Amino acid sequence: MTPPPAYHRGGRGEPLVLLHGMTSSWRAWRPILPMLERHHDVYAITMPGHLGGRPMPDGEPVTIDAIVDELCVTLDELGLDAPHVAGNSLGGWVALELARRGRASSVVALSPAGAWAVPLDMYRLLSLFRIGSVVAGWGPMQRLAATVPCLRRVLMRSIAEHADRYSGDEVEILFDDMAGCTVLGPLLSRATIDGPIRTFQAVPCPVRIAWAGSDRTIPFRSYGRPMLDAVPDADFVVLPGVGHVPMVDNPELVAWTILQHTRYVSAHAPRSG
Secondary structure, three states, X not given: OOOOOOEEEEEOOEEEEEEOOOOOOHHHXXXXXXXXXXXXXEEEEOOOOOOOOOOOOOOOOOOHHHHHHHHHHXXXXXXXXXXXXXXXXXXXXXXXXXXXXXXXXXXXXXXXXXXXXXXXXXXHHHHHHHHHHHHHOOHHHHHHHHXXXXXXXXXXXXXXXXXXXXXXXXXXXXXXXHHOOOOHHHHHHHHHHHOOOOOOOOOOOOEEEEEEOOOOOOOHHHHHHHHHHHXXXXXXXXXXXXXXXOOOOOHHHHHHHHHHHHHHHXXXXXXXX
């Protein structure tokens, strides 16, 4: 398994950083890159501890703050101070933490992870990811998902409503990314200790939270309301008919959701001089 590049860059305009979900890589954004690159200088970055991304420091606890620390180093290396940031799932949580540190000029968080109402909701996620990791490592499951579109849609319902739209090669990439993720176990183990996302006293930059209407991994009824409580004054929209990783279900809708927000923020930004 050859790791992909640590990031993809393309397009022109104001910088936009894209952050994927747990066990994935920057390649999760490929369905919408052409649309975004017509308007932005896009950096799709593989997050620390994921296949091809920056390694996490040896011997240090794997926490959200530690991941954000390493990602800030990457932003510094790329010369990005406070770009627009869009993130999905874990990437959405990390995008919000970048905003907390003043490292984002705007945020679009697509079904962001990091909030739950009761401990049982957290334990449900722990079980879901651990079972998914075991099942994904089973060879026959990988072959079925890669070769039979109708089964792919059933087997991957936790990812997308229309997983049959993935090609066989794209399914292999998903499984490769999952196998190459080194932070899944340690981060899940820390989750019950570190707790959910800390409540923002004030939203530090314009934030849009866009929840997948058919999210089967972190459905809004259990995970969305606590997130909205933690991020007061965030703009909120529901994306109908899409699953937890919405880029494959409706790439045009996801791209529009991001671009509408970045355009608004840019149009209302204070003018220097």
